[in-house]
Amino acid sequence: MRHTFTLANGVEIPAVGFGTYKAADNTDEAIISEAIRQGYRHLDTAAFYFNEEAVGKAVRESGIPREDFFLTSKVWKDHLGYDSTLQEFESTCKRLGTDYLDLYLIHWPRPSDLNAEWRDLDVETWKALEDLYKSKKVRAIGVSNFLPHHLNNLLERTSITPMVNQLEFHPGYMQKAAVDFCKQMGIQVEAWSPIGRARVLKEPLLMELAEKYQVSVAQICIRFALQCGVLPLPKSSSSERMHQNLDVFGFDIEENDMYQLMTLPQIGWSGEHPDRERVRF
Numbered sequence: 001m002r003h004t005f006t007l008a009n010g011v012e013i014p015a016v017g018f019g020t021y022k023a024a025d026n027t028d029e030a031i032i033s034e035a036i037r038q039g040y041r042h043l044d045t046a047a048f049y050f051n052e053e054a055v056g057k058a059v060r061e062s063g064i065p066r067e068d069f070f071l072t073s074k075v076w077k078d079h080l081g082y083d084s085t086l087q088e089f090e091s092t093c094k095r096l097g098t099d100y101l102d103l104y105l106i107h108w109p110r111p112s113d114l115n116a117e118w119r120d121l122d123v124e125t126w127k128a129l130e131d132l133y134k135s136k137k138v139r140a141i142g143v144s145n146f147l148p149h150h151l152n153n154l155l156e157r158t159s160i161t162p163m164v165n166q167l168e169f170h171p172g173y174m175q176k177a178a179v180d181f182c183k184q185m186g187i188q189v190e191a192w193s194p195i196g197r198a199r200v201l202k203e204p205l206l207m208e209l210a211e212k213y214q215v216s217v218a219q220i221c222i223r224f225a226l227q228c229g230v231l232p233l234p235k236s237s238s239s240e241r242m243h244q245n246l247d248v249f250g251f252d253i254e255e256n257d258m259y260q261l262m263t264l265p266q267i268g269w270s271g272e273h274p275d276r277e278r279v280r281f
């Protein structure tokens with residue numbers, strides 16, 4: 001398996017990225033620096049994570065050239081709209097200390113589950129992303145947490161198909177309809193929370209497969225995403241686990257084991273759905 005995916009516009013993206021959301025309270029920069037030391041070059045942040053400055057500082061202080069990194073950020077749902085998205089993009093670049101992004105995403109398709117204006121807001125926001133892309137301020141553009149009906153709204157009313165859709169994805173929550181739709185449209189799916197939560201880590205099938213392949217449950221989850229053609233963005237605050245989560249290219253999950261993973265009943269989902277009020281567990 002190659003260690004990169006190629007987006008619809010030809011841009012190469014490292015096949016495993018580092019998720020920086022809540023990397024840890026007030027220690028984001030140390031964690032991100034450690035992730036860079038462990039070999040991560042694809043860093044996924046967002047205005048809403050409030051750690052773009054830390055990401056930018058860790059990148060600069062690594063001494064590694066900016067162009068060796070793949071930096072993703074996202075416009076938060078309170079700032080949807082053409083002008084505010086352009087402003088947010090500038091603020092994000094400033095906080096990251098960069099003059100371009102590798103990937104810029106719309107973080108959520110609607111400001112809240114009650115918002116009825118989301119269709120027009122998404123189109124205006126997407127037009128801002130298209131203009132940023134055309135002016136080469138960003139190498140690729142996409143969305144996050146968009147379901148097929150949110151994507152169709154953009155596909156029907158704008159000219160560039162999103163190159164990426166970042167979704168919650170892990171064994172026990174595969175969002176098959178959304179992933180299949182993206183595959184048909186040539187949209188690369190990225191997985192947030194590819195390891196899921198405690199319930200996923202303790203799932204007997206995953207523990208059994210970890211034993212069989214002599215890897216950890218987290219490695220099974222990350223490899224599972226890759227074999228589904230989905231780009232995983234694991235988070236971790238420990239050097240050893242960061243390292244482990246990148247070490248997923250030395251084994252193959254057999255077809256029947258993939259089917260078992262793909263047909264697990266729903267487990268470990270976050271409770272976040274773009275059209276619903278958040279479910280708290």
Ligand code: A2P
Binds near residue numbers: 193
């Ligand atoms: P920790 O920071 O202590 O490593 P996800 O990205 O799916 O949301 O999962 C993130 C959670 O998974 C974090 O709580 C992280 O804890 C934990 N985690 C990350 N990598 C591993 C691993 N290799 N083994 C066990 N837990 C992990």
